[in-house]
Amino acid sequence: MYKNYYKGIRSFTTWSLALCAMLFVWSCEEEDEGIGEAPIEGAITYILDERNTSGVNGFIKFYEEEGNTVALIKLAGLEDGQMYPAHIHANSAVETGDVEVTFTPVDGSRGESLTTLENLSLEDIENYDGYVNVHLSESDLTVIAQADIGGNELSGDSKTYDLGLMTEDSISGTLLMEKRKNGFTKATITLENTPNGGSHPAHIHQNTAAEGGGIAISFNPVNGSTGVSVTNIRSFDDGGEVMYDDLLEYDGYVNVHLSADNLGTVVSQGDIGQNELNGNEITYTLFERAVDGISGEITFAERNNKEVLATIMLEGTPEGGSHPAHIHQNSYVESGAIALTFNPVNGTTGMSKTNLTFFDNGDSAKYETIVDYDGYVNVHLSADALGTIVAQGDIGGNELTGESVTYDLGERAVEGISGTAILAERKNGNSLLTISLDGTPEGGQHPSHIHANTAAEGGGIVVSLSNVNGTTGISMTTIRQFDDGSEVSYADLLDYDGYINVHLSSNDLGTIVAQGDIGQNQLTGTSVSYPLAEVEGSGVSGTATFYERNSGYTLVMLDVEGTNALDNHPAHIHYNSAEEGGEIAISLMNVVGEDGISRTNVVALDNNKEITYNDLTEFDGYINIHQSALNLATIVAQGDIGANAAE
Secondary structure, three states: OHHHHHHHHHHHHHHHHHHHHHHHHHHHHHHOOEEOOEEOOOOEEEEEEEOOOOOOEEEEEEEEEOOEEEEEEEEEOOOOOOEEOEEEEEOOOOOOOOEEEEOOOEEOOOOEEEEEEOOOOHHHHHOOEEEEEEEOOOOOOOEEEEEEEEOOOEEEEEEEEEEEEOOOOOOEEEEEEEEEOOOOEEEEEEEEOOOOOOEEOEEEEEOOOOOOOOEEEEOOOEEOOOOEEEEEEOEOOOOOEOOHHHHHOOEEEEEEEEEOOEEEEEEEEEEEEOOOEEEEEEEEEEEEOOOOOOEEEEEEEEEOOOOEEEEEEEEOOOOOOEEOEEEEEOOOOOOOOEEEEOOOEEOOOOEEEEEEOEOOOOOEOOHHHHOOOEEEEEEEEEOOEEEEEEEEEEEEOOOEEEEEEEEEEEEOOOOOOEEEEEEEEEOOOOEEEEEEEEOOOOOOEEEEEEEEOOOOOOOOEEEEEEEEEOOOOEEEEEEOEOOOOOEOOHHHHHOOEEEEEEEEEOOEEEEEEEEEEEEOOOEEEEEEEEEEEEOOOOOOEEEEEEEEEOOOOEEEEEEEEOOOOOOEEEEEEEEOOOOOOOOEEEEEEEEEOOOOEEEEEEOEOOOOOEOOHHHHOOOEEEEEEEEEOOEEEEEEEEEEEEOOOOO
16 A cells, blocks of 8 residues: 555656756746857757656756857756766667766756767757766766657657556556657556566567467566556567557557566556557346356457457356357347357456457458347357356347336236236347246246237237246247238337237147237226126126227226126127117127126227227217127116216
8 A cells, every 4th residue: 555655656756846847947948048149049958857866857958059069957956066977878768878978067056067069969969869867976876867868858649558457466557658759669567556576577469468469579577666667669579660650550468477487477468559449348248047146248349440359257157167158140039150259258267358350250340240230149158068058148239228118918718827028129129028927837838929909809920929938937039020021120019909829838729828918009007997787686797997008999898797607798888878778889899708708999989980098988878788699688787988977
């Protein structure tokens, strides 16, 4: 903790001293409008930054006077009576080099040195491959102030790359690349939480970190006590020249290693150049499947070169395991062939990183392709057990948008079986339909379908769904088209005139165990009920309930008690009140004596005039339930509806 604190203090102090040096330069320049007869215009000035906690900083200024180049050094923080040697050295300060130019020592009393350079022009200085050191004394060459000059001066262009965690030691930081005026690069690695006294080799490697590659450029090792490494980069390790602009486009990554004796342990890592992530990324959930406790996510992140870094992160994977992982075609509900192979998930870390450039068939796998891809991800138990899926999730166009609607599936022929059907929208406009039922028998398989029309009317199969698994009560189906091959979208199904049937078995499709209207036939939740009273001691009575549909039409449900199992009772809505009597206006489905139920979808009067739910709830009418088709004159139950209903 203290080391990081002092690192922060050091950074703040460096910034403060740099600011003080700038203020010192400005104040001195205001005082020195000229040296002798020479104008200051055209002078070249470099900041001399403090080194080795000396408290000394200032500047060196080069200017022309009487055809000669003059170097003026001004420093603050010196001791009176002390003389401070100063030189130009070859190379950059990071590299160090031999003395090439000796200045007049800086007089501590005046804080100044003035030297005429007979063999160097201002143009030479501007392009000089060197740096300036000011030393403590002739006998102690400790550097107290320093500046890169000429071509080694920083241009102001820079690029920062993140170096992420690779171990549990929480070592991470940044690589700062700064362009020099000569086009070369000052590279500064700054890490947090490096151990005091350590020395950490660092390199630029070829390719992406996910792919791995050979060392291309060696940095100076990171000092564990400071967490810092500074390197001047002029060439690759093989001697080929490399410029700052080249590095910004380089196909590479940075590794910082634990030690020279343990290069296999990477403590911090980050992609650079064209492999840098540009900020575009998308994450998909990988759900638990065959093995309890294993789940996670996969993230696809776009690089500057439009390739993709795919990172799988799982929890609960066994220590030492290796889990093959792939993108498969289609949604996971449908299943499909392998389209792209990832690097296996490391069971110890739960991680897999893969650089994606092509699908296994050679097609491009760029970011924009992945985010719309018709596929899903499988993570397998092992190479020897590919049939066991430990984590799975839809990706790309199959991702769910979050839009969904739930339909009730009511109990029908088998007591206790009921549930819901959830229709969810996919990003590509297709649908995921999930049926969840309670009460299904263990081991059973229940065919299910979307049918045309309302459940009250009945209709043919239009979409075949996956069987409901009796053990789980679940069926999941990706819906792309009707059974006739015509496309159907989520939006189409929301307005579809249909219903769902779940059947007892493939050998008994006639027995419906659960059923519910969908799309425009879904009930809105608005309803009204009317009592149906027994007539002349028939013992039959109950209710008539009008349910509003999304379409605006009506499900009329008659639910009566007192009927015999073999009875079948015609029912109608008549004009006028029951007291007045009237002709049949709407023919309803017969009441089945076995359960006392009649369900009718009402969209029009028998004369084909349209009638909506709102119309029906205001209708001047009544309901009759008759004894039988052969005995319509005998009314067993009756009740006023609509405008005639008692308030």
